[in-house]
Amino acid sequence: MNLQSPEVTLDKSAEETFNFLSDVKNFEALMPENISKFEVLEDDKFLFALKGMPEIILKKKEAIPNSKIVLGAAGGKLDFSLVANITEVEANKTDVQLTFEGEFNAMMAMMIKGPISKFIETLTTNMKTAV
Template sequence: MHLESPKNTIGKSSKEVFEFLTEPKNFETLMPDNVDKFEVVNPDTFLFALKGMPEIALKKKEEVPFSKVVLGAASDKLPFTLTAHIAEIAEEKSEVFLSFEGEFNAMMAMMIKTPITNFIGTLSENMSRIE
């Protein structure tokens, strides 16, 4: 399953956006309002839970300086990645979008498509909060 957030323009350089997204604690700023739990587990991993949903642990899998940050499921039970694609469009302006990739059976995909689409959309919108 492949999902993408809308592209979002942020008033920060690609370097600033990249550095923000490579720091797990910063994702708390991007989370939706219905977050029940957020915890940094180690320098590369954080976990969170949305109300009524199980905890999800995300771990940094790959970094391409100033253009891409890949987070993946810390567990192999539900293998997926969440990738932030960053493109500098001016000195202090970047365009960012998120993509979600996961391999799920048809039933699971049908159940999680809408919540995940909403979740990555919210993360993307909240990137305007990057300081």
């Protein structure tokens, strides 16, 4: 299953955007209002939970300076990744798009598609004020 957020344009350089997203503690500022838990576990790993959903642990798996950050599931039964694609448009204008990728059975995909789409859309929307 592949889901993409709408692309958002930030008034920041690609380097500033990359540095913000590279620091996992900054993801707390991007979380939706219905977050019930957020905890940094290590320099590159954090845990979060949304009301009514199980806890999810994400770990930074890959970072390509100023262009891409890959967060992946760290434990649990589901294997998925959240990719931030960063594209510098001008000196202080950067486009960011989040992509969620995972392998799920049809029933699970049907159940999580809506909430995950809304989640990644909220993350990108919140970047406009947080980054």
